Amino acid sequence: MANMQDKKDTAGQAVRLPRHIAIIMDGNGRWATKRGLPRTAGHKAGAETFRRIATYCKDIGVKYLTVYAFSTENWKRSTEEVGAIMGLLKRYLLEAVDSMERDHIRLRFFGDMTPIAPELRALAHATDEISDHLPEGYFQANVCLNYGGRDEILRGVRQFAADCAAGKRRPEELDEAMFSGYLDSRGIPDPELIIRPSGELRLSNFLLWQCAYSEFYFTDVLWPDFDAAELDRAIAAYQARDRRFGGVKK
């Protein structure tokens, strides 16, 4: 395993490991089709990749991993495919309930959980409660489920408007920090690195507010084939970037 934390640049300065990495887990369908398998087999393999990459992130010292598991648009897929993805999530949550404490993993969900099946919602609630009792310093995985960046912003705006109507907030006090507190990602730093495998070069409604200064890494590798070496390459690419946040190079 590469020790990404100890990496030094040419001037001998320690290069920062991203605290928060976000991934669009894309290419499951194509991976399966290439092998003559049903698309659902691609999602099954994708769920395994998620387990491996989450463990690797935890091991190298990344604090947050956010993955796009199911978008607000993914309901357009066949009932069979939607059912398969929900089934994989259910299986993962059932395992998580038993293993989070032992493995030092906190788990959170981003997205509107209202249309999610009650059984899966109850499991998400259970993992949420376990996470509440685990130390903040633990590695945290955020799973985006029925998530859309625009929808997240709209839900935040609605809640802020409701708080104003209730006299708890005043419109003129709203700033970026306060608005961030109305999002699913409240309390979590923005992702420094966003990865999209499978050769697609778009954001697809992922973390629209949080990506303002993220670095992007695209690779042709399909998500089920994505591995630790590929993550190391993405982190190395991030570490080679010159991040100026609108300023000039010192």
Ligand code: FPP
């Ligand atoms: C995108 O690939 C992938 C999805 C819409 C589903 C991702 C879900 C999982 C990996 C399973 C559950 C997750 C966890 C966290 C256990 P695609 O189907 O759009 O691929 P394609 O573009 O090749 O068709």
